[in-house]
Amino acid sequence: MLTTHEDTAMSDCSTSHKRHYEYTYRLPTPPRIVVPPPTLSADIPELSVGRVADTPDGEVDTSFLKEQNLESVVQKNMLLEWSYERRRQAQMILPWLYLGPLTAAKDKEFLVRECITMTLAIRPRETSMNGALHVGKELDLETGTIEASNYFTLISNFSRATKMINRHMAKVRQLTAAGGSPRMGKVLVFCESGNEKSAATVAAYLMETLDDFDHVKSMQVCQAQRFCVNFDDTVKNILRSHWDILTARRAVASSRVGILRSTPLPSSLQSVEPLLNSPNNSTSRQKRTIEDIIDDDDMEMDDGMDPSDKLRFSGRDITPFQDSR
Template identity: 30%
Template sequence: MESRGITSATNTSPYVSTPPSEPTIISPYRSEREFAILASIENAIAMDLTSDEYDLITSNRKPHQAEASESGWDYSQRRRAHEILDWLFLGPFTVLRDENFLREAGITTIIPVRYVPDPSARTVFNSIGSNAVTRKLGITIDPIDIRSDLAFPGVFSVAVKKINDGVLAHARSHPLQQALPNGLRHNAKVLVVCETGNHRSALVVAAYLTAMFNMSLHDTLSYLSSKRFSADLEDLWKRHIMTWSEILQARRDVSSFSTSIARPAGSGGHKRTLDETFDDDGQSAATGAQGMSVDYSDRPEDRRFVPFTDADDMMM
């Protein structure tokens, strides 16, 4: 029996010989408006922090302000370290030799993010760490070794913990009798560095901002560029941040579920039906990890794209 329509079928879009590429994630240019980021304790449990520890690190959730324009920035500033938060700095590894900066900034912990694809190879970058200046100042060195850029999502938890542990350790060993004039509850300062201070170390700092402030990718990149304009993340790394945000959301969901199953029976709550997932206008009420509406238009019952059409039918 002859199959009807095979010879008369025509494709509705051009053929391609390569896999589809992911869309480019546009980084926001340095914000032209001032905005503040507020501490969010939502991820505290996901980071193994108690509320007291979180409040100590963030100095009772003190807000941080992002500058409004690029005025004052020049190309040479990429060689400096910049204050991202009251307790967190970002810069190139060359600042590890700048005794005046380390002393004046009060750096207490340095976290070098080292790209070490081959641990047996001795290079200037995979040996970034303690030197005569840091030993003289008594600065703690706590490196993070990365063997592949694909490994970053699994390293973010370790990186966030290293930063927070560095703050908590110093705050507990050097307790303040009273809060500082600027409202800080500790004087710990953590410096994250890599070869340039613009790439892998910037990615670690972006992951830290996402976790501590529960920020979207757009807000994270906007705030980071307002503090260090030369920070530049590749598309792959931006997707790592999106993955990290989803991991944090999953941890929050697990924590919430663990709490909810402890509720007595009959305390309320029921499984939603499919109809309940849509608003009155028929649109899905679900949202994605970055606060964007989830589009379910690719479901079979609402699929508009047809890869082939019957040419005979089109002529009728």
């Protein structure tokens, strides 16, 4: 009888046992995040500014963003119209937000034509992209920078970038309203290629500003508007982590100020609504310790199993080998 490599991988085990699951020889990886590509038949997510955008940082009022009509913003036929030359140009993601490469931030004609009022550079170090920032200053535009040498540094700056954009929007609105003709500012977010770090920053902005807009929808809209963006597995998982942070942050904020009965929760928070509305819910309530669980007379201790192990392993079939007899 021939013995395969898989059968001999545990050669020092007794032959009376056989493997319960198939062997795998690759490194453990997180589940793949699938982003539906823009096609002619794909359903584009609906865009609407959420209630979170009213006071994103408690300092500025961006409720005027709700006045924007976002129904026809996302292009339906980008796949047919896209050409390679458009990689060097910037595309509109929202009426007040553009995404593009470094060359677009240096294009004075484009900046004037599109009425850009701020350029935000996502750069690896402080000495990068100074030429593009100098062009913005020559045109009397507001300039901002986010320094991120890698994606893991960038995730801590997502909310900072959102605040910078919204503060500028509120500033332009306030200044133009004082002159009698209020108008919207426009922000160009760019990096070297316009396809990686700046695209991730814009996707994070969509998650924080739009109503019930998760990481998949945000990446899908960015890709529909700028077909050449590159969301690899690392970026996808970082954006998913940021969405989890936003969801937790909003749940905590809702539990503190209370939820208005007349305003329905977005689907991302419906699962936590019963917990938030529970009469026993209190932010000052002390959590039970493991000692309290062990001393609880109501808990049955089967087979002498520790309660923490019982919660983790009860009902799970994780036996790697089983008796073949």
